[in-house]
Amino acid sequence: MPNILLVTNAGHGETMVPSGALLKPGDILNIHNSEDDSQRPAKCVAIAPAGVPVEYAIADQTGTARPLMITKPRHREPLYVLEWEGRQFLVTHAKIRKGLQRAESAGLNATEPS
Secondary structure, eight states, rough: OOOOESSOOOOOOOOOOOOOOOTTTOOOEEEETTTTTEEEEEEEEEEEEETOOOOHHHHHHHHHOOSSEOOOOSSSOOOOEETTTTEEEEEEEEHHHHHHHHHHHHHHHOOOOO
């Protein structure tokens, strides 16, 4: 169970996209659905640098107020927040890199410019 932190006034902030990020907010990533062998687009909502609460990264990179409740950050590499079919998923930097490498080696363009 994640540790929940309660903040009394989170306000607004600025979470920068890490310099080595493979995607940027707004990029569209084509995801292979193994259930029906189709390609479906997923949007990169935000990238949380190591040690930064994911909720803060989403709020800061989408221009909304920071939430009052956050999960304690425990990730040691950037986390990508992807929105796919109305749901948000957290994907590690290593998995994004691996997926992009596989797409490139197969001659596919995994991302569409934003």
